[in-house]
Amino acid sequence: MDKVPLTIAGANKLKAELEELKTVIRPRIVEAIATARAHGDLKENAEYHAAREQQSFSEGRINEIETKLSNAQIIDVTTIDAKGKVIFGATVEIEDLESEKKVTYQIVGQDEADIKQGRISVGSPIARALIGKEEEDVVTVKTPGGEVDYEILSIKYI
Template sequence: MSKVPLTVRGAEKLRAELNELKGVARPQVIKAIAEAREHGDLKENAEYHAAREQQGFIEGRIKDIEGKLSHAQIIDVTKVHADGRVIFGATVDVYEEESDEEHTFQIVGDDEADIKEGLISVSSPMSRALVGKSEGDVAVVDTPNGPRHMEILSVRYV
């Protein structure tokens, strides 16, 4: 399997979630299963079945996070010399001509993307239009509603 880009912050968030699942959630659900077993007949014990289902979700998420981290290529954008160009991990301030608004985006890995937080996936059409451009350039993003023109106001590597 190929490496998947991930920012340092994204890797830290995944590691924190993994530690929480392994150190807190997993022991809690194991305790809940043990307590439910003490109540007797497991066939009709809703608490037992709910705890086992929760255990399945936790174990699945642990495996998912471990897989993502094992295939991650963690990129520290503060140590990359990009000469003012938009690259993976860069934070970009843009002016959108069509809406007459300014936006700030950070280009992140697919698993980190959250448009409400201003985190856009490196594989999104917007990222593909921005990557490689510099301050002052205009990126054109093709959308279902027509092209969007975004002038790059600044590029930061935070």
């Protein structure tokens, strides 16, 4: 399986979630199952079935996170000499040349993308257009509404 790029912040977030699932959530669910079993007949015990459902979801999420981390290529953008180019992990400020609207995006892995927090997937059309470009370059991005031209105002590696 190919390695999936992941920023250090994204990896740390997944590791923290995994730790909480294993050390807090899992023991709480085991305790809830034990308590529900103590109430007797399991066939009609809603608490037992709810706890088992939570356990199934939790174990599935643990497996999913462990798989993501094992297939991740964790990239520390601060250690890469990008020579002023847009690379994975870079934070880029761009300006729409038509509307003059400025936005800032960090280019991250697919699992980390969150447009509301200004993080776009490395596979998105905007990120693909920006990769390898430098400050003051103009890039054209094909969108559903047509082509949009952006100028790269700044690139930061944080």
